[in-house]
Amino acid sequence: xxxxxxxxxxxxKKHVVxxxxxxxxxxxxxxxxxxxxxxxxxxEGLRMNNRKVRRPDRTFATVDHNVPTRNRDVIKDKIAKKxxxxxxxxxxxxxxxxxxxxxxxQGIVHVIGPELGLTQPGKTIVCGDSHTSTHGAFGAxxxxxxxxxxxxxxxxxxxxxxxxxxxxxxxxxxxxAGVTAKDLILAIIGKFGVRFGTGYVLEYxxxxxxxxxxxxxxxxxxxxxxxxxxxxxxxxxxxxxxxxKGRRHVPVGADFDELxxxxxxxxxxxxxxxxxxxxxxxxxxxxxxxxxxxxxxCVPVNSTTPALADTSYPEDVQRALxxxxxxxxxxxxxxxxxxxxxxxxxxxxxxxxRKAAAIVRxxxxxxxxxxxxxxxxxxxxxxxxxxxxxxxxxxxxxxWRDAGCSMCLAMNDDVVPAGGRCASTSNRNFEGRQGNGARxxxxxxxxxxxxxxxxxxxxxxxxxxxxxxxx
Amino acid sequence: MEAINKHEGKVYPLNRTNVDTDQxxxxxxxxxxxxxxFGQFLFFHWRFDDEGMKRADFSLNQxxxxxxxxxxxxxxxxxxxxxxxxxxxxxxxxxxxxxAPSFADIFYNNALKNGxxxxxxxxxxxxxxxxxAEQKHFTLAVHLENQEITAxxxxxxSFDIPAHQKDKLLHGLDDIALTLTYQDQxxxxxxxxxx
Numbered sequence: 001x002x003x004x005x006x007x008x009x010x011x012x013k014k015h016v017v018x019x020x021x022x023x024x025x026x027x028x029x030x031x032x033x034x035x036x037x038x039x040x041x042x043x044e045g046l047r048m049n050n051r052k053v054r055r056p057d058r059t060f061a062t063v064d065h066n067v068p069t070r071n072r073d074v075i076k077d078k079i080a081k082k083x084x085x086x087x088x089x090x091x092x093x094x095x096x097x098x099x100x101x102x103x104x105x106q107g108i109v110h111v112i113g114p115e116l117g118l119t120q121p122g123k124t125i126v127c128g129d130s131h132t133s134t135h136g137a138f139g140a141x142x143x144x145x146x147x148x149x150x151x152x153x154x155x156x157x158x159x160x161x162x163x164x165x166x167x168x169x170x171x172x173x174x175x176x177a178g179v180t181a182k183d184l185i186l187a188i189i190g191k192f193g194v195r196f197g198t199g200y201v202l203e204y205x206x207x208x209x210x211x212x213x214x215x216x217x218x219x220x221x222x223x224x225x226x227x228x229x230x231x232x233x234x235x236x237x238x239x240x241x242x243x244x245k246g247r248r249h250v251p252v253g254a255d256f257d258e259l260x261x262x263x264x265x266x267x268x269x270x271x272x273x274x275x276x277x278x279x280x281x282x283x284x285x286x287x288x289x290x291x292x293x294x295x296x297x298c299v300p301v302n303s304t305t306p307a308l309a310d311t312s313y314p315e316d317v318q319r320a321l322x323x324x325x326x327x328x329x330x331x332x333x334x335x336x337x338x339x340x341x342x343x344x345x346x347x348x349x350x351x352x353x354r355k356a357a358a359i360v361r362x363x364x365x366x367x368x369x370x371x372x373x374x375x376x377x378x379x380x381x382x383x384x385x386x387x388x389x390x391x392x393x394x395x396x397x398x399x400w401r402d403a404g405c406s407m408c409l410a411m412n413d414d415v416v417p418a419g420g421r422c423a424s425t426s427n428r429n430f431e432g433r434q435g436n437g438a439r440x441x442x443x444x445x446x447x448x449x450x451x452x453x454x455x456x457x458x459x460x461x462x463x464x465x466x467x468x469x470x471x
Numbered sequence: 472m473e474a475i476n477k478h479e480g481k482v483y484p485l486n487r488t489n490v491d492t493d494q495x496x497x498x499x500x501x502x503x504x505x506x507x508x509f510g511q512f513l514f515f516h517w518r519f520d521d522e523g524m525k526r527a528d529f530s531l532n533q534x535x536x537x538x539x540x541x542x543x544x545x546x547x548x549x550x551x552x553x554x555x556x557x558x559x560x561x562x563x564x565x566x567x568x569x570x571a572p573s574f575a576d577i578f579y580n581n582a583l584k585n586g587x588x589x590x591x592x593x594x595x596x597x598x599x600x601x602x603x604a605e606q607k608h609f610t611l612a613v614h615l616e617n618q619e620i621t622a623x624x625x626x627x628x629s630f631d632i633p634a635h636q637k638d639k640l641l642h643g644l645d646d647i648a649l650t651l652t653y654q655d656q657x658x659x660x661x662x663x664x665x666x
Contacts, residue, residue, distance in 0.1 A: 017660045018653050023635060026653055028660050038554065040504035051647070054657075066502065079502040086504050130553040130577060146555035146581035147506075148646070156650045158657055162633065194489060195547045198576060228550060230576050294489050294550075316488060409552075411498045418521070430493040430551060432516050 004269035030123040034061035036087040038128030042151035043090040053094040062099040069401035107377020107403040110134040110345035117247025121236040121263035133224040137217035139236035165275035171206040173283040178461035181216035182444035186288035197229025208282035214243040226295040235267035290442040292320035339422035340371035340452040344408035347425035348376030352445040359449035365397035366455030374406040423451040472586035474643030479612040480540030484604035488545035495557040510563030549578025
């Protein structure tokens with residue numbers, strides 16, 4: 001046995017094409033995911049310089065940010081339409097596979113990558129989207145890049161990268177009943193702040209992480225960027241293997257068994273050293289609600305917004321409270337909402353929809369609330385419909401939509417109006433994120449579903465009539 | 472990209488922490504397929520009200536900051552989304568240098584790729600200049616080659632930047648052209664991995 005190594009270190013080393021001490025390494029990229037918003041200028045750059053896409057077979061594109069989630073045949077937004085048509089033309093010109101708007105594989109790029117088995121342990125994965133960290137749940141090294149780097153990867157299938165530091169985010173103990181992966185990652189960011197991960201690749205370890213499903217692990221890794229981290233990773237284990245088995249882009253038979261052993265061997269070795277370690281006790285995590293304008297501004301549902309006198313940044317807190325239309329020391333359960341969004345690359349997978357549906361089954365959305373469910377992909381939508389989840393949602397008064405990023409960033413017409421207040425399962429509560437002047441509260445799918453029924457935030461663990469369901 | 476070495480300019484102080492890319496350029500402006508023309512949308516909802524009128528309470532709208540080319544900001548500048556539209560908007564508006572106690576990783580990279588020089592300095596230093604720039608016309612002179620900033624009182628502050636990034640900024644180098652000189656190694660890697 002050699003020196004114990006981290007998952008990150010094993011994946012990194014395997015991908016170094018060229019490296020000199022103290023300089024950035026040239027890293028090979030196994031999978032490049034492309035979408036309509038951050039790619040047009042990259043393709044244009046290639047054309048201007050007479051360059052070709054080096055490995056279209058390692059590139060996969062879809063439309064997600066802009067797509068309407070209903071009435072897809074009529075796109076009113078001409079600029080958005082042009083952007084989607086541009087992607088189509090660029091993919092055709094460069095032989096890049098594209099899951100277009102009407103394609104059965106279409107969906108949020110971070111939902112379909114894993115779903116199709118394109119995402120695999122040990123791969124380097126990039127995309128012009130910061131939530132590429134999602135794929136780290138499989139033990140891939142996955143991170144978001146800007147458009148210049150998109151162009152660089154298209155042309156060379158590589159990237160220059162400074163080797164980041166590693167941080168072990170140890171989650172000890174077990175999550176309580178009714179406490180979700182979303183609550184865990186919000187609590188981690190709430191505890192350590194929005195920049196504790198800057199310059200680091202996080203690896204989530206510990207008993208609570210091992211017990212999470214792949215979908216739940218994706219929720220955790222997805223929000224690594226909200227901690228400022230370059231990427232978030234989780235060591236592959238049997239949960240990873242059984243999720244991937246049988247997926248379209250994953251080998252079958254003996255090849256799969258061999259690959260599975262390689263994947264398991266990527267896991268961080270006992271005794272491997274991280275540059276830093278933080279620890280959180282899962283048992284202390286409660287359902288979280290963000291009250292402010294960045295994801296670290298979150299508290300347990302049964303508490304209050306901060307008291308200005310108790311904070312070290314009273315100006316930032318005051319500014320956030322003003323934007324959110326809240327008072328200091330206000331009970332979270334007193335906050336009334338008028339919009340509910342269940343969706344996004346954080347929480348739009350089948351398990352999320354099942355859990356939300358279990359809360360709303362047989363109930364009615366509060367009359368003052370407009371609630372929408374946007375499945376993460378066509379495949380999620382289809383499977384949910386096979387289980388009748390769409391019926392549960394629509395009978396309760398939710399709108400049931402087609403797949404896309406939708407109200408997470410409101411680039412299509414799924415917008416929260418100014419002054420509107422949304423319980424959202426997405427990942428960012430920045431000012432104006434869901435619409436100019438809109439107020440976003442980040443929560444788990446279960447908490448969003450319960451808020452839709454109650455019309456205000458409630459503790460989903462004790463919410464009247466709710467039977468907590470496993471799985 | 473345009474090379475940068477010596478840059479002297481007016482300083483605009485944005486005394487806020489965690490300025491995210493959604494504030495730098497809101498999502499409704501990400502649908503364009505061009506790289507240019509984003510400056511008009513910079514800090515859009517901070518600069519303009521719902522009727523498109525300039526907000527008097529946002530300091531960038533004050534005439535004394537017209538023509539500012541050095542942005543001072545609080546820590547974690549550029550957090551959030553990977554949109555390169557953020558540095559495109561800053562550059563198009565006229566900013567060539569951004570000074571803050573810290574930057575989000577992706578933004579830092581994106582800025583460098585576009586010839587914007589991001590400089591991380593001690594919070595105390597940033598705050599000191601922030602107060603001066605809030606009170607009166609304030610300029611700084613940045614010299615990348617020497618890694619120094621000179622204030623109007625003659626004081627000199629040095630800063631760090633990775634050597635390779637400095638080199639690219641000084642010469643306005645195209646990353647891709649440089650990488651293509653490693654084509655043989657990339658091909659060798661691909662053969663090795665397949666075999």
